[in-house]
Amino acid sequence: MQLYKLDFLMAKPYSYFNVFNFEITMLIKIGELAKRTGATVETIRYYEKEKLLPEPARSEGNYRLYRESHIERLQFVLHCRTLDMTLDEVRTLLKYWEEPSRDCADVDTLLDEHIHAVETRIEELKQLKKHLSVLRQKCVSSAPAKSCGILNALADHSCHKNSPYGSH
Numbered sequence: 001m002q003l004y005k006l007d008f009l010m011a012k013p014y015s016y017f018n019v020f021n022f023e024i025t026m027l028i029k030i031g032e033l034a035k036r037t038g039a040t041v042e043t044i045r046y047y048e049k050e051k052l053l054p055e056p057a058r059s060e061g062n063y064r065l066y067r068e069s070h071i072e073r074l075q076f077v078l079h080c081r082t083l084d085m086t087l088d089e090v091r092t093l094l095k096y097w098e099e100p101s102r103d104c105a106d107v108d109t110l111l112d113e114h115i116h117a118v119e120t121r122i123e124e125l126k127q128l129k130k131h132l133s134v135l136r137q138k139c140v141s142s143a144p145a146k147s148c149g150i151l152n153a154l155a156d157h158s159c160h161k162n163s164p165y166g167s168h
Contacts, residue, residue, distance in 0.1 A: 027057060027065035037074050044074065050087055052077050052094065085114060135159045 034041050047053045053073055056064040080090045089110060096107050138149030153159035
C-alpha cells in the first residue's frame with residue numbers, strides 16, 4: 001500500500017493521522033512551534049540560522065511552516081541545551097540521531113568529555129564561591145561606601161591576593 005503525503009499550507013494546529021492510505025500532515029507557524037516546545041520565536045530562528053533546524057516550508061504569504069519533524073528536532077536540541085551542551089556538541093549528536101545505524105562510541109566519548117567539562121566548571125564555581133565569601137567578610141557592618149571593605153578590596157585588587165584567580 002503506498003502512502004501519499006498531502007501538505008496543507010495552512011497555519012492550523014498541528015495534527016497527524018493516517019486515514020486509509022493517506023498520510024496527512026498539518027503544518028504550523030513559528031508561534032505555534034514556540035508554544036508547543038517552550039522555545040522563543042527568536043531561539044527558533046537562531047537555531048535555523050545555525051543549521052540546527054532544517055529550513056521550513058513557506059506558505060504563499062511567506063510564513064514559516066513547520067512539521068512534526070521540526071517539533072521533534074527542536075525538542076532534542078532544547079534538551080541538549082538544558083544539559084549545557086554547546087551548539088557543536090548538539091550538531092554532532094544530531095548527526096548520530098539522524099543516522100540511527102551508526103556506532104555510538106563517539107557519542108559516548110562526547111558525553112564523557114562533556115561530563116569532564118561540567119566537573120571542571122563545578123570546581124571553578126566552588127573556588128569562586130570561596131573567593132566571594134572571603135570578599136564578603138571584608139565588610140561586616142553598614143558603613144559609608146567610602147569605607148566599605150568590599151569596594152576597597154575590589155578597587156585595590158587586594159581581594160585577589162592568595163586567590164586562585166590571580167590579579168586581573
